[in-house]
Amino acid sequence: xxxxxxxxxxxxxxxxxxxxxxxxxxxxxxxxxxxxxxxxxxxxxxxxxxxxxxxxxxxxxxxxxxxxxxxxxxxxxxxxxxxxxxxxxxxxxxxxxxxxxxxxxxxxxxxxxxxxxxxxxxxxxxxxxxxxxxxxxxxxxxxxxxxxxxxxxxxxxxxxxxxxxxxxxxxxxxxxxxxxxxxxxxxxxxxxxxxxxxxxxxxxxxxxxxxxxxxxxxxxxxxxxxxxxxxxxxxxxxxxxxxxxxxxxxxxxxxxxxxxx
Amino acid sequence: xxxxxxxxxxxxxxxxxxxxxxxxxxxxxxxxxxxxxxxxxxxxxxxxxxxxxxxxxxxxxxxxxxxxxxxxxxxxxxxxxxxxxxxxxxxxxxxxxxxxxxxxxxxxxxxxxxxxxxxxxxxxxxxxxxxxxxxxxxxxxxxxxxxxxxxxxxxxxxxxxxxx
Numbered sequence: 001x002x003x004x005x006x007x008x009x010x011x012x013x014x015x016x017x018x019x020x021x022x023x024x025x026x027x028x029x030x031x032x033x034x035x036x037x038x039x040x041x042x043x044x045x046x047x048x049x050x051x052x053x054x055x056x057x058x059x060x061x062x063x064x065x066x067x068x069x070x071x072x073x074x075x076x077x078x079x080x081x082x083x084x085x086x087x088x089x090x091x092x093x094x095x096x097x098x099x100x101x102x103x104x105x106x107x108x109x110x111x112x113x114x115x116x117x118x119x120x121x122x123x124x125x126x127x128x129x130x131x132x133x134x135x136x137x138x139x140x141x142x143x144x145x146x147x148x149x150x151x152x153x154x155x156x157x158x159x160x161x162x163x164x165x166x167x168x169x170x171x172x173x174x175x176x177x178x179x180x181x182x183x184x185x186x187x188x189x190x191x192x193x194x195x196x197x198x199x200x201x202x203x204x205x206x207x208x209x210x211x212x213x214x215x216x217x218x219x220x221x222x223x224x225x226x227x228x229x230x231x232x233x234x235x236x237x238x239x240x241x242x243x244x245x246x247x248x249x250x251x252x253x254x255x256x257x258x259x260x261x
Numbered sequence: 262x263x264x265x266x267x268x269x270x271x272x273x274x275x276x277x278x279x280x281x282x283x284x285x286x287x288x289x290x291x292x293x294x295x296x297x298x299x300x301x302x303x304x305x306x307x308x309x310x311x312x313x314x315x316x317x318x319x320x321x322x323x324x325x326x327x328x329x330x331x332x333x334x335x336x337x338x339x340x341x342x343x344x345x346x347x348x349x350x351x352x353x354x355x356x357x358x359x360x361x362x363x364x365x366x367x368x369x370x371x372x373x374x375x376x377x378x379x380x381x382x383x384x385x386x387x388x389x390x391x392x393x394x395x396x397x398x399x400x401x402x403x404x405x406x407x408x409x410x411x412x413x414x415x416x417x418x419x420x421x422x423x424x425x
Binding site: 010011013014015017026029030031032033034036037040041043044047048051052054055057058059061065068069072073076091092093095096099100122124125126127128131132135189193 | 262263264267268270271272273274275276277278279280281282283285286287289290291292294295296297298299301302304305308
């Protein structure tokens with residue numbers, strides 16, 4: 001990214017240890033409290049505060065309680081639509097997953113750079129999204145084998161497959177199944193990374209074109225800025241949609257495990 | 262790309278802190294608080310649907326009561342009509358008998374009165390005959406000086422009366 005001058009659009013993804021915890025370790029593994037960890041904690045705390053507001057348990061809810069109940073109801077409907085009534089028991093997990101990713105995405109989009117802070121989106125790191133994806137995939141595997149035992153392998157033979165096709169279909173289905181955690185984790189990581197890179201590149205255009213002269217600043221800079229405004233709105237939508245996609249795919253996969261076709 | 266360039270030194274910290282924070286989110290918020298929030302919403306939904314069912318049942322009961330009322334209304338109407346018709350019939354019958362009795366009474370009174378009138382007129386006629394026969398005898402005696410017999414005078418009067 002040498003062409004973009006002083007502005008490196010990838011620098012926003014750099015992980016830096018905070019508060020001098022560089023060498024904090026556990027069992028030989030480095031567990032430095034980084035800017036990424038800070039945003040994970042922030043997402044958890046914001047979510048905690050949000051849900052505390054919904055704990056008034058009034059028959060006629062206030063606005064805040066209504067908002068929290070709307071979110072839990074949204075996840076409940078998602079699970080019931082995909083899994084059926086048995087999906088209710090996954091509400092705590094899918095709600096945690098959805099809200100945690102949603103808040104991570106949105107907190108990373110906050111314009112804190114205006115105040116000299118460095119916002120960080122930990123969902124743009126596949127180390128983080130990968131853990132979430134593996135977690136969802138593991139739950140699918142555990143539930144599948146717990147409920148159906150080795151019969152769970154029949155998931156890889158779609159209904160009505162002719163007998164001679166089974167040796168071909170089985171590996172294909174198995175591979176598509178094994179790819180799920182990667183697609184789940186990478187989709188979120190790529191979507192968040194791409195959006196943030198695009199915003200930073202356009203921001204670099206604005207600054208560099210303004211530095212290059214008034215003519216460039218007014219033409220390229222203004223156009224880039226207008227584009228940035230639009231893409232910022234788009235990124236907010238992407239932040240919600242990616243969290244939704246993660247929760248939706250998790251519930252679709254859970255449906256496979258719960259109601260083996 | 263820091264995601265790849267830094268992976269060796271940051272993966273353990275990333276995974277550790279993600280598990281810590283997501284563990285907090287799942288166990289404290291997801292398992293501890295969300296079921297209560299959802300329970301409140303479910304209880305409300307149940308209450309709303311229960312109230313709606315109760316309202317529906319009350320509606321059905323009201324309809325039933327109205328139908329019942331209509332049936333009873335119609336029944337009492339027909340009963341009242343029957344009572345009225347019966348009373349009318351009885352009244353007509355009793356007035357008929359009273360009328361008949363009164364008619365008979367009036368007829369008997371008329372008959373008695375007619376009989377009295379007839380008797381009176383017969384008596385009056387008889388008196389007129391006697392008076393007229395006396396007068397005729399008088400007149401004959403005065404005019405002709407002949408003493409007419411009582412019988413002849415009476416016959417002459419009768420003949421004159423019969424001719425009017």
